[in-house]
Amino acid sequence: MPKYIKIPLLILGIPAAVFAVTFAIYFLNLDMKLLSKIEPFFLRHYDKMPRESYV
Amino acid sequence: MRDLKHLQTFEDLLQVANNPLIGQAQSEGKICVAYPCENIPEPLLNLKGAFSVRLFAPNTGSTDIATYYMTNLLCETSRALLERAIEGGFNFADCMITPDGCTMVNRCAENMQLLQTMGKGKERFFWQYMEIPLKCDDNGLNLYVVQCKNHILTPLQEAYGLDISDAAIRQAVEEHNKVCRLIRAIGDFRKEERPRITGYEFHVLTLATYVCPKYLLIDKLEETLEELKTREPDNRKYRARLLVVGSELDDSGMIKLVEETGAYVCADRFCFGSLPGRDPIELNDSEDALTQVCRHYMVNCQCPRMMNMAKVYGRKAYVADLAKEYKADGIIYEQVKFCDPWAYERTLGSVMLREDYGYPVLSVDRPYNIGSSVGQMRTRVQAFIESVEIKKLQRGER
Amino acid sequence: MIVKQEDWSRPGDQRLGVLFDGGKVRRRREWRGVKDTLYDYGRWVYIMSILARFIVKPRNIKAMFRYRWMANYLAVPHMVDKFTMGLRDEPLRIVHTAMDFVVYDVAQTMENIFRGDRRTGNDKKFSDKCVLTDENAMTAFMMGFPTLKAILREVPTMFVANLLNQYSTTHYLDVAQAAGIPGDVCPMPEAEAGISIDDDFAVLGACAVQVNTTCDGSLMGNGIIAKRLEREYGIPTFQLVAPMRHREEDVQDYAAQDIRNAIAFIEEHTGEKWDWTAYFECAKRVNDITRNRLAWLEMNSTNYPQFVGAPFSLYNDTNYMGNCGRSPKFPPIDRKIMKYAQHGYEAKRMMAPEYRHRAIIWGVQPQYVIDMLNWMIHCWGIVPLTDMLSMVNTRQIAEEDTPENREQAYYDMAWLNENMIMRNRTHGGYEVLVDELWQFCEQMNADMVIMWEHMSCKALTGMHGQFEEQARERGIHLVWVCHDLCDPRVYTRQAIRDQLNTYMRTVMREEPLDPSIEVLPDEKAW
Numbered sequence: 001m002p003k004y005i006k007i008p009l010l011i012l013g014i015p016a017a018v019f020a021v022t023f024a025i026y027f028l029n030l031d032m033k034l035l036s037k038i039e040p041f042f043l044r045h046y047d048k049m050p051r052e053s054y055v
Numbered sequence: 056m057r058d059l060k061h062l063q064t065f066e067d068l069l070q071v072a073n074n075p076l077i078g079q080a081q082s083e084g085k086i087c088v089a090y091p092c093e094n095i096p097e098p099l100l101n102l103k104g105a106f107s108v109r110l111f112a113p114n115t116g117s118t119d120i121a122t123y124y125m126t127n128l129l130c131e132t133s134r135a136l137l138e139r140a141i142e143g144g145f146n147f148a149d150c151m152i153t154p155d156g157c158t159m160v161n162r163c164a165e166n167m168q169l170l171q172t173m174g175k176g177k178e179r180f181f182w183q184y185m186e187i188p189l190k191c192d193d194n195g196l197n198l199y200v201v202q203c204k205n206h207i208l209t210p211l212q213e214a215y216g217l218d219i220s221d222a223a224i225r226q227a228v229e230e231h232n233k234v235c236r237l238i239r240a241i242g243d244f245r246k247e248e249r250p251r252i253t254g255y256e257f258h259v260l261t262l263a264t265y266v267c268p269k270y271l272l273i274d275k276l277e278e279t280l281e282e283l284k285t286r287e288p289d290n291r292k293y294r295a296r297l298l299v300v301g302s303e304l305d306d307s308g309m310i311k312l313v314e315e316t317g318a319y320v321c322a323d324r325f326c327f328g329s330l331p332g333r334d335p336i337e338l339n340d341s342e343d344a345l346t347q348v349c350r351h352y353m354v355n356c357q358c359p360r361m362m363n364m365a366k367v368y369g370r371k372a373y374v375a376d377l378a379k380e381y382k383a384d385g386i387i388y389e390q391v392k393f394c395d396p397w398a399y400e401r402t403l404g405s406v407m408l409r410e411d412y413g414y415p416v417l418s419v420d421r422p423y424n425i426g427s428s429v430g431q432m433r434t435r436v437q438a439f440i441e442s443v444e445i446k447k448l449q450r451g452e453r
Numbered sequence: 454m455i456v457k458q459e460d461w462s463r464p465g466d467q468r469l470g471v472l473f474d475g476g477k478v479r480r481r482r483e484w485r486g487v488k489d490t491l492y493d494y495g496r497w498v499y500i501m502s503i504l505a506r507f508i509v510k511p512r513n514i515k516a517m518f519r520y521r522w523m524a525n526y527l528a529v530p531h532m533v534d535k536f537t538m539g540l541r542d543e544p545l546r547i548v549h550t551a552m553d554f555v556v557y558d559v560a561q562t563m564e565n566i567f568r569g570d571r572r573t574g575n576d577k578k579f580s581d582k583c584v585l586t587d588e589n590a591m592t593a594f595m596m597g598f599p600t601l602k603a604i605l606r607e608v609p610t611m612f613v614a615n616l617l618n619q620y621s622t623t624h625y626l627d628v629a630q631a632a633g634i635p636g637d638v639c640p641m642p643e644a645e646a647g648i649s650i651d652d653d654f655a656v657l658g659a660c661a662v663q664v665n666t667t668c669d670g671s672l673m674g675n676g677i678i679a680k681r682l683e684r685e686y687g688i689p690t691f692q693l694v695a696p697m698r699h700r701e702e703d704v705q706d707y708a709a710q711d712i713r714n715a716i717a718f719i720e721e722h723t724g725e726k727w728d729w730t731a732y733f734e735c736a737k738r739v740n741d742i743t744r745n746r747l748a749w750l751e752m753n754s755t756n757y758p759q760f761v762g763a764p765f766s767l768y769n770d771t772n773y774m775g776n777c778g779r780s781p782k783f784p785p786i787d788r789k790i791m792k793y794a795q796h797g798y799e800a801k802r803m804m805a806p807e808y809r810h811r812a813i814i815w816g817v818q819p820q821y822v823i824d825m826l827n828w829m830i831h832c833w834g835i836v837p838l839t840d841m842l843s844m845v846n847t848r849q850i851a852e853e854d855t856p857e858n859r860e861q862a863y864y865d866m867a868w869l870n871e872n873m874i875m876r877n878r879t880h881g882g883y884e885v886l887v888d889e890l891w892q893f894c895e896q897m898n899a900d901m902v903i904m905w906e907h908m909s910c911k912a913l914t915g916m917h918g919q920f921e922e923q924a925r926e927r928g929i930h931l932v933w934v935c936h937d938l939c940d941p942r943v944y945t946r947q948a949i950r951d952q953l954n955t956y957m958r959t960v961m962r963e964e965p966l967d968p969s970i971e972v973l974p975d976e977k978a979w
Contacts, residue, residue, distance in 0.1 A: 022498065031530060032478035032530060036527070039527055042523075053652060055402060055403060124919065125915045128637060128908055157669055158912045159915060360669065362665055367679070395638050398670075399646070399673030403676060418633055420635060
């Protein structure tokens with residue numbers, strides 16, 4: 001493919017692909033779905049931490 | 056021990072808020088100044104021609120109407136007081152002065168006012184609310200003085216023509232001190248190894264000085280003091296000497312309950328108690344009496360609403376000092392249910408007295424009328440006393 | 454009272470219940486038509502960029518693993534979605550402008566916290582220029598310290614965390630109650646005390662200033678927190694007084710003097726000097742904030758309110774109290790919101806096909822279902838005109854630097870401190886809580902009061918009967934909505950909504966505008 005076609009395609013294509021992927025993440029709420037799966041690992045980690053609990 | 060000669064009389068006075076001495080004092084031309092909280096300088100309510108009555112609601116049963124007005128999560132004291140007011144139990148009052156001590160008692164007084172529970176047929180009746188210092192400092196003292204002038208002295212003078220001069224305040228303080236010295240002298244017997252007065256008896260006497268016209272009690276208190284000097288204590292050893300600390304406690308049944316388990320209540324650090332409520336006020340001649348009275352109340356105040364850290368730590372140090380002075384084996388931190396200030400104070404106090412000062416501590420909440428929860432409370436106190444006994448045995452004491 | 458637009462239409466999703474599937478997060482994001490979906494997507498990218506910029510810093514990652522409450526911040530985009538549910542056009546833009554800036558502001562606060570925190574960033578020099586303040590404190594006493602940072606440590610730790618995740622406080626409440634604090638006190642200061650007991654606050658600052666803010670519980674919880682600050686971490690604390698009877702003339706000297714004392718305390722512990730030029734700059738912004746808030750309220754008194762609900766309240770909280778004129782970043786946001794609001798008003802923009810009731814929201818909001826105000830617009834056509842926490846100072850304070858105004862400034866700061874959100878209604882006598890509510894109903898043409906009855910808030914519930922009787926006398930619909938502020942185990946979100954549902958069906962005999970959201974399966978949701 002000639003460069004004069006490839007470069008504009010890349011210039012348009014990359015942002016379009018980024019948009020398509022991020023929009024899919026956004027609309028399908030994939031970001032929140034992923035993070036909600038991570039939360040339990042953090043909670044288990046906090047539960048295991050030694051604490052100096054006193055009044 | 057032989058019964059105290061006047062105990063029955065004092066007990067009878069505590070059966071109703073509108074005790075016969077109030078009517079007697081009013082028939083002598085004095086006006087009754089009602090108030091619901093310890094954060095008010097009592098002598099200012101006892102100027103010549105007036106006497107103070109701290110509101111309480113003995114033998115409270117249902118608080119249904121007050122619960123409608125304030126819901127069931129407000130402290131039981133505030134609900135009991137409102138219920139009694141709605142029932143007409145405080146109609147004897149000629150005015151009502153409420154310090155903005157805690158939110159709940161404040162709301163209680165406001166409901167009393169909005170529902171017009173008092174002052175019927177009394178043209179000169181007034182309601183006053185006063186700000187009181189939240190910290191112990193010069194700024195707080197200035198506020199206290201201004202508030203006492205604006206919300207106690209001026210209204211009393213304007214409505215009832217009372218003399219509010221420096222000399223009148225000094226005279227009121229002297230009369231106040233007379234009662235304080237009597238109560239403290241009687242209370243000092245509690246320091247004895249074989250005390251000649253029970254914690255219950257003492258609470259009855261002290262409570263009466265808050266809810267009756269003081270001047271009408273002096274002769275009986277003096278007689279009781281004389282009687283105590285020769286009273287032969289029981290030949291018994293109490294299982295534990297306990298200091299009771301906490302929120303408003305106007306139900307002597309609570310003290311009785313603790314003592315029925317074999318303990319001795321050797322000191323009383325609660326509202327309606329004598330420590331520090333019955334500390335005499337020492338006045339000098341170089342400063343006006345009002346400022347000195349206010350300073351006394353601000354400096355001696357042990358109410359948890361005082362929020363500067365010197366006060367926060369000082370309250371625990373004061374309790375520890377009392378425990379030492381009155382030879383307490385343990386401390387009961389009590390709180391009337393749903394009281395926010397004492398909910399936190401009880402937590403912090405019980406931890407600090409246990410960890411920083413080494414005392415065994417029982418931390419409990421209780422109903423306003425202990426009669427509604429005798430079994431639960433007795434079980435907890437008994438268990439605590441057993442734990443105190445075990446600790447004493449472990450230390451090699453008998 | 455009913456305002457209806459026959460030609461009203463909402464592009465995109467019509468039934469909002471489709472977004473919920475009973476999980477922790479929503480099934481998908483809302484389709485709002487092309488224009489508004491793209492706008493919302495753009496804002497989502499912006500929020501994600503704030504989060505990304507925050508989490509790339511090593512000290513913030515360290516904090517993520519050290520502090521339990523940090524896990525709640527995984528839910529930031531979810532929180533924004535709650536506040537924008539069902540919105541289009543200007544209302545959508547207003548909410549985003551306000552809430553996205555709140556997100557930015559909280560992120561900045563957290564940046565500062567972890568920079569100075571002894572366990573994470575440990576920048577001692579920076580920490581020595583920080584002053585810890587209460588979550589519920591007006592930061593007016595910091596207006597003349599431009600080189601110091603006021604760190605509202607409890608805001609991200611407790612307050613915002615509960616907006617993000619309804620279960621954010623339960624662990625700390627358990628800790629506090631295990632330590633002996635009863636379960637019947639207000640859970641907010643109790644949770645804060647629990648965080649301190651659990652040693653889960655960041656530790657920084659040259660000193661701390663606490664205020665007797667909203668309630669006895671808040672005042673008392675401070676003692677527990679201050680003990681640890683002072684005794685374990687060596688951070689001196691000052692207790693700043695805000696008088697209870699704050700409308701009385703004879704308490705103002707007291708309040709002003711304690712502001713002077715607080716300033717002297719900060720000067721002593723930070724080595725900084727009070728700067729009057731900076732103070733009066735801030736004072737101008739405070740006045741600007743007041744004017745804008747009053748303008749929005751005036752707009753909300755008409756048939757076409759624009760800036761309403763939880764975002765109105767939360768933005769005001771942040772701007773009025775946390776910021777208190779100190780940041781120059783707020784005025785442009787105010788102006789942007791004002792522009793959208795004016796456009797929306799001129800276009801007679803409505804958030805639902807009809808507004809059946811005009812409600813004033815009174816009492817203390819349930820923190821974990823604060824987005825209910827948005828829900829009730831869409832579900833029942835009840836438009837929340839304003840809320841108790843937004844009805845704060847209306848006075849203009851002195852803003853020119855003159856010798857007289859310097860003296861007046863202490864009284865102005867004290868006045869602001871006394872009129873901190875919530876406490877200006879919970880303290881000050883029943884008149885400010887009860888009587889003024891009826892005045893606001895009249896001013897704003899409200900026919901309904903949604904009464905958040907925070908069951909542990911003694912100042913509010915202490916007037917329960919008076920509210921009920923006086924509303925009846927005035928013919929105002931008073932809907933009790935009981936909750937426990939930030940403990941969803943006591944009242945679930947649906948149990949809270951059901952109180953309104955029941956009233957609307959049984960008393961008002963109305964059917965919901967959007968029946969798909971009358972019952973929402975969000976008990977497990979963040």
